[in-house]
């Protein structure tokens with residue numbers, strides 16, 4: 001479906017039924033698959049034939065949906081994972097192991113920051129966090145001989161900084177390493193990171209892709225552009241024999257197009273087992289079929305809310321990269337489809353942490369949730385929830401202050417959302 005527009009891919013890519021087969025993606029709710037001979041199955045274990053033998057590694061329903069996401073991103077191969085966390089962990093751990101180093105933007109999702117800064121450090125992988133707005137010189141200085149990847153988010157959750165693809169991809173490629181991009185907030189509807197030099201894309205499909213707050217899930221997509229063999233000494237896991245598969249060299253056997261995802265499936269999914277349920281993948285596919293329609297409404301609501309907040313005397317500052325005047329406006333115009341970003345708007349209420357909490361209590365439509373990016377509008381106070389483990393300095397580095405509120409605009413009527421915010425701000429004002 002590579003030649004079709006995004007709207008058509010959202011609806012039609014991935015599962016393509018043959019004559020007489022079910023029209024809707026079948027849920028293959030089976031842990032195992034039957035073979036006529038042991039020899040047939042042996043070929044699968046040796047990665048000599050493609051097929052299914054155990055759903056911890058691969059399942060047809062999951063693969064149909066992964067293929068759709070690959071097509072939407074313009075990639076060559078993809079896999080689904082049980083969560084966005086698993087996707088980011090696999091994407092990095094597939095090429096960086098003990099003794100290695102990764103350069104990451106400091107403006108990333110709190111869960112990813114913990115994964116990198118705490119848990120993966122325990123595994124012996126070191127991270128250097130750089131400001132998304134650092135100079136080229138600062139960025140280049142962050143690299144070391146053992147650096148294996150650069151990591152960033154298209155639109156950072158919750159700071160809403162827009163990634164400078166050109167600067168980061170240039171530096172990554174100059175140092176012979178791939179750029180890994182978490183494209184959760186923009187979705188391929190609003191940004192296609194491969195067009196801007198990214199090599200690997202990850203998603204928390206839990207957010208807009210699922211879109212209804214139904215299933216936690218993740219995805220990894222390979223652009224097929226990164227030449228592992230050209231930097232063979234840096235990536236021995238892809239360019240030297242894997243003893244657990246009779247000496248297969250992934251980059252030779254599966255090429256630039258397939259090596260990364262095949263290795264992640266054959267080793268990481270085999271050993272860590274973060275596979276989504278086929279049923280969840282079926283639900284995800286239903287979400288994907290309307291992603292292009294939903295993103296329009298999320299963005300329209302986001303822009304209206306951001307405009308209203310920016311004109312309120314109760315508001316200190318608004319972040320929304322599609323709003324003219326936002327520091328990331330021009331980057332959003334450059335990298336995003338029509339400058340459209342997402343439905344998430346963050347703002348600093350005039351006052352303290354207490355005013356932020358009071359405002360949220362008065363909202364009638366926006367519910368307080370540790371979630372973003374689904375049909376129902378919600379809000380969150382990062383300093384007392386998702387980011388409460390961070391020190392004050394780490395909070396500032398991540399672009400978060402104690403009066404910051406993150407609003408996720410859902411699919412409701414635009415006027416109703418603006419009115420809800422207006423009455424809650426009025427209530428805070430009246431109580432002063």
Ligand SMILES: *Cc1c(COP(=O)(O)O)cnc(C)c1O
Nearest residue numbers: 083084085109157184204206217
């Ligand atoms: C939510 C989120 C994640 C983590 O995904 P889960 O599906 O919750 O594991 C990673 N990155 C971003 C940008 C997110 O918003």
